[in-house]
Amino acid sequence: NPSAGIASQTSLRVIGYTHTLFIPTAVMESIVLPGAPAHLLPAPFTADELDHDDDDPLKEQGGLGTRVGPELLEFLTANRFFNGTATMVIDLERCTRCDDCVRACAGTHDNNPRFLRHGPSAGRVQVAQACMHCTDPVCMIGCPTGAIHREAAEGNVVINQSTCIGCSTCSNQCPYEAIRMVEARDGEGAFVTDNEMRPILKATKCDLCLEQPGGPACERACPHDALKRMNLTNLGELAEWLER
Incomplete structure (x- = not known):
């Protein structure tokens, strides 16, 4: 003023999570x-x-x-x-709640959708409960096997299902509740159990469909252009998307 x-002539800068x-x-x-x-x-x-x-x-x-x-x-x-580099944003004025995005995700990941189509909203904008691939991913802190890590090509946060032991450390630490513990299945779709016939849990989250050549299946499946993955630090991209 x-x-x-x-x-104000100075601003606060923080290294790490705060x-x-x-x-x-x-x-x-x-x-x-x-x-x-x-x-x-x-x-x-x-x-x-x-x-x-x-x-x-x-x-x-x-x-x-x-x-x-x-x-x-x-x-x-x-x-x-703003911590997310690939936040799932939904335009509630265009979204018809058809759940084509959820079905596309499930079809890509062995009938196990990696996100929930709900979350906090402001006006017409909703941020879905999906991994945002944070700039500072606190979910990676404390993983005993290093199963959750950044992949080398794009730096996205992914989980190696082979080394995940289902300890829930990453799920408990995610401040956005974007990592879920689900019962593991084998290649034929049957539940995997331990020696005492208890289901084995694994951590799952959005992996941005890294193995899909067209990018995230959820975004490609939306028939109304109501869903987009974006880096919210780029206000220009967000503004253009809202004004389209």
Whole structure:
């Protein structure tokens, strides 16, 4: 707020996984800043600095943020969806709930769909409960066999079913509940059991259909162009998709 003589000139950058406390601007202006010691506040921008922002690298992103809308931006930020590099976004105004996407996923993965077609939403945008292939995948921390890892070609997060022991560590650590424990089946579709005839569980999640030449089956199966996998840090892609 330059008119009040206080302007933010620095931002917080974090290496690794973190939780962030969001304080509304109105609260900062009316409660926090008036009581803050003057020597701790950054120097305000000068009039010359405010008039010459054409080279600001954030200016373009700010314009895209306006196109996307403040409510959607707040929703994506509060839910940490910017951590995902391949988030499943559904346009609720186009989606007819036909579940063709779910059936396509199941057909590609031995009748075991790797995502759920529901999740938090804001306005017309819903983020489905599917692996987002995070920039900082905390699900990989603590896997005793290294079964969940980044594949070499694209860096996507995948699970090696041969080395997964079903310990649920990755499933418990995923903050988006995108990893499910399911009963393992053999090549003929029969359940696999241990020596005591108990079902053997394996961790499963979206693998972006890495073995499919056409990309994610869910996205290709949607007859209404209502579903897309995208990196939400690219606000331009999101804005264009919403404006199509």
